[in-house]
Amino acid sequence: MSDIQDVGYGRQFADFYDRIFPPGDDTVKWLAGLHPGDGTASLELGVGTGRIALPLADLAGEVIGVDSSPEMLEVLRGVLAREPRPVTAVHGDIRTYRSERKHGLVFCVCGTLSMLLDPAEQQQVLETCAQALAPGGAVAVETHNPAFVDAMHEGRLRDTFLIPCGEDAALQSYSLIVPAQKLWHMSHIWHEGGGTRLASESSRLTTPEEIDAYAERAGLRLEARYGDWQGSPFTGVEPMTICVYRSADGSAAPVPEERAASAAPDRER
Incomplete structure (x- = not known):
């Protein structure tokens, strides 16, 4: 276990992560709809505190959640001890995680991929996704x-933002872009109940086209790209991009009719 690399994100954020990112109902519903419903478990790479995995287990069954942060996993296991669900917390490296099991849904959300600053390591994550995917499943x-x-x-290369998080808390963020390295650094002050906490994070500004290239090399093909978890097509101006991939060998299951009607896939790339 000691050779699992961890950047220390959980040590900084575990205590207040769920205040910044509450459970994502739309995300969970959308992901549950991607699962083929064949009884296979879902696999989350970067499970964190379980904000997605826990409610997803209620809708789509068993979830295996992998994370390098012992602190985040401790929070998740605490919730599972109080409210058991079919969620298994695994201390592991999302770049190299391997299992004999195959999964109907493999997902990596909330910018977790971008926290790997080396393109070669981001490539490894898509290879993990491809290796873990069951026939007919989705990434x-x-x-x-x-x-x-x-x-x-x-x-501006530098800026400051204040984000209210409920009535008694706020996140004050100092943001720096380093264009030459495609890096985005954020230093945060968490204000709550008259006290403060400090935290920082770095992300690689990764384009959708780069992720498509990783996926293609891993044996996956792009099915659709979305701009939010309501299924809106990605136009290029949204805060996040959601890419859905299937196996490139033709073993993909069709998109459910209700989803195909609500969001037109981006197939131009």
């Missing part, structure tokens, strides 16, 4: 949209 990857980050800064 979903959600990352920051670099164009939105640039627009948010309005031409």
Whole structure:
């Protein structure tokens, strides 16, 4: 276990992560709809505190959640001890995680892929997805949209943002873009109950086309790209991009009719 690399995100954020990112109902419903319903478990790469895995287990059955942060997994296991669900927390590396099991749904959301700053390591994650995918299953990857980050800064390399998080808390963020390295650094002050906590994070501004290239090399093909978890087509201005992939060998299951009607897949790439 000691050779699992961890950047320390969980040590900084575990105590207040769920205040910044509450359970994602739309995300969970959408992911549950991607699962083929064949009884296979879902696999989340970067499960964190289980904000997605826990409610997804209620809708789509068993979830295996992998994370490198012992602190995040401790929070998740605490919830499972109080409210058991078919969720298994695994301390592991999302780049190299391997299992004999195959999964109807493999997903990596909330910018987790972008926290790997080396393109070669991001490639490894898509290879993990492909290796774990069962026939007819789907892969979903959600990352920051670099164009939105640039627009948010309005031409400035540095900026400051304050995000209210309920009545008694707020996140104050100092943001820095390093264009030459495609890096986005964020230093945060968490304000709550008269106290503060400090945290920081770095992400690689990864384009959808780069993720498509990783996926193609891993044996996956792009099925559709979305701009939110309501199924809106990705137009290039949204904060996040959601890419859905299937196996390139033709073993994909068709998109459910209700989803196909609500969001036109982006097949131009």
